[in-house]
Amino acid sequence: MIHKFKVKTSARSEMCDITREVQALVRENGAAEGVCHVFVPHTTCGLAVNENADPDVKRDIIAKLDDAVSEDFDYRHGEGNSPAHIKSVLVGPSLTVFIEDKTLQLGTWQGLYLCEYDGPRSREVWVKILKG
Amino acid sequence: MIHKFKVKTSARSEMCDITREVQALVRENGAAEGVCHVFVPHTTCGLAVNENADPDVKRDIIAKLDDAVSEDFDYRHGEGNSPAHIKSVLVGPSLTVFIEDKTLQLGTWQGLYLCEYDGPRSREVWVKILKG
Amino acid sequence: MIHKFKVKTSARSEMCDITREVQALVRENGAAEGVCHVFVPHTTCGLAVNENADPDVKRDIIAKLDDAVSEDFDYRHGEGNSPAHIKSVLVGPSLTVFIEDKTLQLGTWQGLYLCEYDGPRSREVWVKILKG
Numbered sequence: 001m002i003h004k005f006k007v008k009t010s011a012r013s014e015m016c017d018i019t020r021e022v023q024a025l026v027r028e029n030g031a032a033e034g035v036c037h038v039f040v041p042h043t044t045c046g047l048a049v050n051e052n053a054d055p056d057v058k059r060d061i062i063a064k065l066d067d068a069v070s071e072d073f074d075y076r077h078g079e080g081n082s083p084a085h086i087k088s089v090l091v092g093p094s095l096t097v098f099i100e101d102k103t104l105q106l107g108t109w110q111g112l113y114l115c116e117y118d119g120p121r122s123r124e125v126w127v128k129i130l131k132g
Numbered sequence: 133m134i135h136k137f138k139v140k141t142s143a144r145s146e147m148c149d150i151t152r153e154v155q156a157l158v159r160e161n162g163a164a165e166g167v168c169h170v171f172v173p174h175t176t177c178g179l180a181v182n183e184n185a186d187p188d189v190k191r192d193i194i195a196k197l198d199d200a201v202s203e204d205f206d207y208r209h210g211e212g213n214s215p216a217h218i219k220s221v222l223v224g225p226s227l228t229v230f231i232e233d234k235t236l237q238l239g240t241w242q243g244l245y246l247c248e249y250d251g252p253r254s255r256e257v258w259v260k261i262l263k264g
Numbered sequence: 265m266i267h268k269f270k271v272k273t274s275a276r277s278e279m280c281d282i283t284r285e286v287q288a289l290v291r292e293n294g295a296a297e298g299v300c301h302v303f304v305p306h307t308t309c310g311l312a313v314n315e316n317a318d319p320d321v322k323r324d325i326i327a328k329l330d331d332a333v334s335e336d337f338d339y340r341h342g343e344g345n346s347p348a349h350i351k352s353v354l355v356g357p358s359l360t361v362f363i364e365d366k367t368l369q370l371g372t373w374q375g376l377y378l379c380e381y382d383g384p385r386s387r388e389v390w391v392k393i394l395k396g
Contacts, residue, residue, distance in 0.1 A: 107307070
């Protein structure tokens with residue numbers, strides 16, 4: 001079974017914390033031990049694990065990626081969102097996190113983020129839990 | 133069991149659509165539900181999920197990565213393919229996609245790509261399917 | 265069960281080969297076939313697969329990433345390690361490798377690396393093995 005939930009993003013580029021939503025699905029599922037795979041069915045956003053404390057970290061990640069994958073380049077794709085496709089390839093569409101005691105296992109400072117690069121939009125997140 | 137198939141790339145940098153090959157292995161395997169892991173046993177190519185519609189997207193991804201990880205840098209590795217190793221690390225060697233109804237579950241615009249950065253070459257793709 | 269081991273890094277940026285440690289855990293676990301997931305519970309390091317032969321490849325990957333995600337940028341995060349957070353997002357915190365004959369399956373030139381971007385530090389690596 002694939003669990004699905006929606007995320008409404010509110011800016012062109014944004015990192016939306018989805019830790020609570022994924023953690024809730026893991027608890028609901030009830031697997032004592034296992035693996036939690038997360039996937040986004042989109043080509044202009046990605047999934048990342050990063051710091052959940054200082055919001056300036058998210059701001060810096062977004063700003064430096066905007067700088068490295070700049071808008072002013074000889075892109076050919078007509079929709080004007082080639083930088084979003086490129087960031088999506090670099091950040092990646094999937095994550096794998098472990099489950100123990102029916103709980104997602106993350107480091108102290110880690111949170112799960114949907115990385116929006118072509119928003120604002122309504123996005124879907126897919127979650128699949130394997131026991132073991 | 134690990135399923136393996138070959139991909140013949142035809143340019144130095146290229147994104148080769150492998151969605152059909154992976155989808156066929158999933159159907160053959162017959163798992164109704166599960167997870168499909170894909171892996172490339174190479175250090176100068178990678179695996180990505182991205183747009184399967186406008187070919188200009190692939191062109192833009194390749195061109196901007198070539199620009200960001202440029203050839204003109206003080207590299208020391210004697211084989212002259214350091215940019216390919218770097219892109220391989222950034223894009224990554226593995227992908228995890230979900231299976232439902234014996235079918236790979238992808239977003240409307242998503243395809244699976246082997247990203248060649250040091251071709252043309254013959255590459256191998258490894259696929260492992262876990263039921264659950 | 266999650267297997268855990270420590271890695272002591274010795275430089276600000278470094279690629280530490282962890283192939284032997286992960287291979288040993290796979291042998292100990294004894295699963296004949298399966299999948300080995302590796303995860304780092306940190307936000308300023310990552311996991312990569314890359315060349316295990318010429319050490320200049322590691323040096324070039326580190327040098328070019330340092331160049332692309334430069335220190336001289338208008339970062340706001342007060343700890344001064346924003347480039348490490350950004351590289352961590354780009355390289356990613358997790359890897360999935362296959363197991364056959366109780367052995368990690370890697371390409372001839374592939375090794376597993378913990379990529380340190382904010383060292384020297386003591387890091388943890390988490391490993392989870394699923395049979396199948």
